[in-house]
Amino acid sequence: MRAKPKTIDEYLSTLNSDQRAALGRLRRTIRSAIPKAEECISYGIPAFRVEGTIVAGFCARADGCSYFPFSGSTLATLAAEVGSYKRTKSALHFQPDQPLPAALVRKLIRTRMAEIEG
Secondary structure, X not given: OOOOOOOHHHHHXXXXXXHHHHHHHHHHHHHHHOOOOEEEXXXXXXXXXXOOEEEEEEEEEOOEEEEEOOOOOHHXXXXXXXXXXXXXXXXXXXXXXXXXXXXXXXXXXXXXXXXXXX
């Protein structure tokens, strides 16, 4: 049995090249949107924490990738912007060859941060 990753780099190293590239790009976008965020592994997936609160995360799935705002309301708030993606209440799903646009990721993060601050 493979050891659970302790860092995002360890997590990414276990993925196929397409998922690694897509999630690496997503990681850079998140880091640019919240540079003071601490990288961590939360619930077994890469995540970003600001002042003790998880604000974003991502993972690879058998059939693609997912983005997690770690909020039950962020995706509903931005329903018009995320309407073309498959999603659940807590995750936005995308294909590695069709990564989330950086502008959308920044909007997701802004919305999540506003929820936390408000």
